[in-house]
Amino acid sequence: MNAPSAISARIRGAAEAVVRVSEIFGPTIQGEGALIGLPTVFVRTGGCDYRCSWCDSLHAVDSRYRADWKPMTSGAILDEVRRLSGDRPLTVTISGGNPAIQPLGDLIRQGHERGYRFALETQGSVSQDWFAELDMLVLSPKPPSSGMVTDWQALANCVAEASAGPRTVLKFVVFDEADYAFARDAASRFPALAVYLQPGNPIPEGAEAEHEAVDPDALMRRMEWLIDRVTADRWFEAHVLPQLHVLIWGNRRGV
Numbered sequence: 001m002n003a004p005s006a007i008s009a010r011i012r013g014a015a016e017a018v019v020r021v022s023e024i025f026g027p028t029i030q031g032e033g034a035l036i037g038l039p040t041v042f043v044r045t046g047g048c049d050y051r052c053s054w055c056d057s058l059h060a061v062d063s064r065y066r067a068d069w070k071p072m073t074s075g076a077i078l079d080e081v082r083r084l085s086g087d088r089p090l091t092v093t094i095s096g097g098n099p100a101i102q103p104l105g106d107l108i109r110q111g112h113e114r115g116y117r118f119a120l121e122t123q124g125s126v127s128q129d130w131f132a133e134l135d136m137l138v139l140s141p142k143p144p145s146s147g148m149v150t151d152w153q154a155l156a157n158c159v160a161e162a163s164a165g166p167r168t169v170l171k172f173v174v175f176d177e178a179d180y181a182f183a184r185d186a187a188s189r190f191p192a193l194a195v196y197l198q199p200g201n202p203i204p205e206g207a208e209a210e211h212e213a214v215d216p217d218a219l220m221r222r223m224e225w226l227i228d229r230v231t232a233d234r235w236f237e238a239h240v241l242p243q244l245h246v247l248i249w250g251n252r253r254g255v
């Protein structure tokens with residue numbers, strides 16, 4: 001006969017949420033947006049409801065890579081985060097793919113018990129009640145150059161789910177004038193949220209996700225154009241930042 005506590009532990013174990021994980025890596029620095037430069041461990045989930053033309057993380061989106069995505073319990077993910085961080089609490093960045101389509105509430109709760117903090121990156125197409133338990137929510141609606149169309153109600157639902165919890169910010173990738181106009185419009189719909197703009201990093205069509213050929217001069221020219229655009233418009237609330245990790249490591253995976 002099993003003791004009742006062992007049985008209930010097994011039932012709890014069986015019920016524990018399973019998350020599809022593409023990769024867990026770090027510590028590295030957060031290369032983008034509001035937490036740029038901050039040491040972090042990344043948990044990248046597998047699977048996305050979007051397919052952006054210039055996605056730099058296709059290995060977590062394209063079903064060709066599905067066999068590499070590992071189902072992991074929250075406990076197993078946290079164990080790996082603790083191993084990588086030497087059991088010293090830090091901010092964990094959950095990205096993807098779209099992490100909002102995964103059951104991440106348990107991971108956030110278990111991590112908080114050990115002092116870890118959680119920032120989540122998502123395009124804002126799917127909201128979850130556990131958004132309220134995050135420490136930071138980064139909403140990155142996709143501009144016209146991505147080929148995706150924003151569902152404004154879905155985005156507003158994400159903002160609303162997080163209203164009592166994390167700091168929520170908007171982060172836009174900008175390749176061209178149409179993307180910039182999209183960012184201005186989206187930001188005007190959510191005037192209470194801080195805005196971060198980053199120049200798009202062109203990913204050659206059909207290239208493997210891990211190719212390392214970036215053109216830093218081209219990125220800097222786009223960065224300069226973006227700064228000119230923002231200052232000419234007197235858009236003094238917007239932050240303009242490069243993808244720091246791309247400048248340092250190119251498109252390498254796992255950094």
Ligand SMILES: C[S@@+](CC[C@H](N)C(=O)[O-])C[C@H]1O[C@@H](n2cnc3c(N)ncnc32)[C@H](O)[C@@H]1O
Binds near residue numbers: 057096121123172173
């Ligand atoms: C790979 S996505 C994963 C999280 C979520 N699906 C999203 O798009 O927000 C993480 C961040 O990288 C940005 N990103 C993806 N490809 C990019 C590119 N080629 N240039 C600049 N930023 C890019 C996304 O816009 C997003 O802000």
Ligand SMILES: Nc1nc2[nH]cc(C(=O)O)c2c(=O)[nH]1
Binds near residue numbers: 028031245
């Ligand atoms: N260093 C680093 N910073 C990042 N910020 C957002 C990333 C992402 O792919 O979500 C990312 C990434 O992959 N690496």
Ligand code: SF4
Binds near residue numbers: 049051056
């Ligand atoms: S939403 Fe994010 S992960 Fe999904 S395809 Fe677009 S950039 Fe890639």
Ligand SMILES: [Mg+2]
Binds near residue numbers: 056057
């Ligand atoms: Mg990335």
